[in-house]
Amino acid sequence: MAPHQSVFKDEAKLDINYIPQQLPHREKEHRLLMEFFSFILRCPEKMAQRVIITGDVGTGKTVLAQHLGASITSEANKRAIKFRYVHVNCREYRGSLQPILHHIVTVFRPNYPARGYSVEEVFSTLMQVLDEDNAFMILALDEFDSLIEKEGSDAVYKLTRLQEMRLGKPQRLSFIFILRDLKVIEQLDASARSTLQHSIISLECYGKAQLVDILSDRVSMAFELGTVQEDVVDLISELAFTETGNARFGIELLWRAGKYADAADAGLVEPECVRMAVSSIIPGLRRSELVSLGLHEKLFLLAVARFFKENEQAYAPLTEVEKAYAIVCEEFGEEPNSHTQVWNYAQFLSSLGILKTVVATSTVRGRSTQVSLPSIPAFELEKELSASLEVEKGRA
Ligand SMILES: Nc1ncnc2c1ncn2[C@@H]1O[C@H](COP(=O)(O)OP(=O)(O)OP(=O)(O)O)[C@@H](O)[C@H]1O
Ligand SMILES: [Mg+2]
Numbered sequence: 001m002a003p004h005q006s007v008f009k010d011e012a013k014l015d016i017n018y019i020p021q022q023l024p025h026r027e028k029e030h031r032l033l034m035e036f037f038s039f040i041l042r043c044p045e046k047m048a049q050r051v052i053i054t055g056d057v058g059t060g061k062t063v064l065a066q067h068l069g070a071s072i073t074s075e076a077n078k079r080a081i082k083f084r085y086v087h088v089n090c091r092e093y094r095g096s097l098q099p100i101l102h103h104i105v106t107v108f109r110p111n112y113p114a115r116g117y118s119v120e121e122v123f124s125t126l127m128q129v130l131d132e133d134n135a136f137m138i139l140a141l142d143e144f145d146s147l148i149e150k151e152g153s154d155a156v157y158k159l160t161r162l163q164e165m166r167l168g169k170p171q172r173l174s175f176i177f178i179l180r181d182l183k184v185i186e187q188l189d190a191s192a193r194s195t196l197q198h199s200i201i202s203l204e205c206y207g208k209a210q211l212v213d214i215l216s217d218r219v220s221m222a223f224e225l226g227t228v229q230e231d232v233v234d235l236i237s238e239l240a241f242t243e244t245g246n247a248r249f250g251i252e253l254l255w256r257a258g259k260y261a262d263a264a265d266a267g268l269v270e271p272e273c274v275r276m277a278v279s280s281i282i283p284g285l286r287r288s289e290l291v292s293l294g295l296h297e298k299l300f301l302l303a304v305a306r307f308f309k310e311n312e313q314a315y316a317p318l319t320e321v322e323k324a325y326a327i328v329c330e331e332f333g334e335e336p337n338s339h340t341q342v343w344n345y346a347q348f349l350s351s352l353g354i355l356k357t358v359v360a361t362s363t364v365r366g367r368s369t370q371v372s373l374p375s376i377p378a379f380e381l382e383k384e385l386s387a388s389l390e391v392e393k394g395r396a
Contacts (some may be wrong), residue, residue, distance in 0.1 A: 004267030005224065013222040014255040016248070019066050024209045024217055026060050026067075031379060033068045036199055037138065037174065041075050044342045046137040047168030048163065052177045052196060055203030058246030061178045062087075065140045068176075072138065082135040084108075091143040095150030097159070100141070101126060108133065119155070124164050130172040140176040145184040153192035159182070160195040182266060205245030211237035213249050223258065228334050231314040237276050237353070238356065239374055253277050271314040271373075278375040281347040286301050289352065290384055296337055297393060300345040302385040303328045304355065304371060308378035315358070332393055346371055 012018060024031060039047045054063045069085030076083035086107055093099045101122040105112045108129045117125070130137060147155060163173050177183075177196060178318065185193055206214065216235055219228045235255070239249030256277035261269045293301065303324035307316050322342050331335040346369065351357040356372045373381070 007223055007227040007269055009224045009265065010222055011255070011258075013218060014251055014258075015026040016251075018068060019063060019070060020217065020221070020385075022217065023060060023064060023067055024213045025206065026064050026203070027063060027228035030067060030071075030276065032201060033064070034071060037068065037072055040072055040136055040138070040174070041079060041081065044081060044083070045172070047170040047174075049174040050160065050177070050196065050198045051175070052179070052182070052198075052200045053203065054179055054182050054200060056180060056205050056244055056246075056248075058240075058244070059203040060247060061180075061203060061204055062142055065142070065176050065178055069138060069140065076391070077135075082133060084135060084137045085140070087142060090144045090147040095146035095148075097147065097151050097155045098122060100147070104130060104139065108135070111195045118164070118270060119158060123158070125222075127166060127169075127172065129165065131169070132250055136172050136174075138174045138176060140178060142178040143180065144177045145179045148179075148184050152187075153189040156192040161194075184273065194203075205240070206247055207245065208237050211240050211245065212252050212394065214247055215240075215254060218251060218254060222254070223269070227267070228254075228258075228297060232269050232274060234373060235314040235374065238293050238372070239274075239278060242374075243342060249281075252281070253290040256280060270312045271308065272378055273372060274314075275375060275377045279377055285328070289354070289362060290388060295334070295389075296341070296346050297348065298344060298385055298392070299328050299332060299334060299390055300325050301354065302382065302389065304349075304373060305382040305385060308373050309382055315360075315370040315372050318343065318357075318371055320369055321346075332389060375378045381390060 007308070013020075033051065036049055036051055039049070041342075041376065053065055055061050066085075066087055067089060073083060073085050084107065086104055088100055088103060090100060098117075101119060102112070102114055102117075103120060105126050108126075121291070129135075160175070160265050163171065182200070185196060188196070210293060212233060215233050219233060229357065236250050236253045240246055241248045253274060256272040259267050259271040260276045264273070266273065289299075290298070300321070301320055306328070307321055307324050309339070322339065325342060326336045346355060346357050350357045352375075356371070356374050358370050359367055360370045361367050
């Protein structure tokens, strides 16, 4: 049989550094940022702006700032305004201000010597360079908390006030400060704090439906048509939602699941590929947890594992799993328990995080419970459970 083609059309669209053209569900924040910085396109020398972007892990802080940078740069180019957006991750410089400033100067003057200058000297060189080039800049200081933790109030004060001391000269430098948690700002003394807290944009964690939109967008850019079904996007979104609404986690899962699909030459990203991807990122199954389950909980879970091994669906109706459970019971010489008990098993296993249950409403069937196996590969689960049940039934 001829090998399948890769499921990927353009893997680079899932790269962490890729900046998409559109940021679904961040349009409002993008518009607000454009408003804050629109003076750069009208009267750049008259003003400077400081904005804080805050939000939990993977809520799009970095990509939103970069998007803004790209939008302003392209608008400024059209108007022949010399503008640079410079994005620096402070953590890469261990939060030290001097090397950060040095790096920024080298964006304009690549041969600027690395050592021997104080923070004040490098800063004044930077302003001089901007004056010489008649250039304006937004400096985005990402993971700014590492700078606060390392350098404290003094550095923050210097950063924001040195420019203000250039009396009578044009304003050239605006800031975007990016940090996960505003609490670190409370560590600063009052004057440093007051220089920062101008405008704050808080990014809420994504909901599941929002993650579905974001991930569907990436699927259409990165994958061949039809290789990632809707229910797989749904499953990944659910996982990313559980992981505090983290879009990065979702995109990473998508990429890994695609890699597993290619490795298996599947030609399609199946739910099992997603489960393998998850278990490669977070440890899924602890054996001790399985051993401590009751006999019928194990039988039920084995039925779930078999169902997903045999069916390429992300969600299984509980009624189908119940049928599979009856067959498993017969195999192990057990009388199957009632529907209510089966429902209890599903709830209990879901509370352990092994399964997930959702109630789906359909016009045809009304409300029905659906079961998914989010993070443990079905074949591994089946292997473990079969072995454990053989021992329990004294067959091994
Ligand atoms: N609204 C969105 N539309 C499209 N892609 C998004 C969106 N939000 C986030 N992403 C993508 O999700 C990933 C994580 O986003 P980003 O790196 O901006 O998060 P962050 O808030 O900076 O996280 P951290 O606190 O860990 O630095 C990136 O690949 C980014 O492109
Ligand atoms: Mg970031």
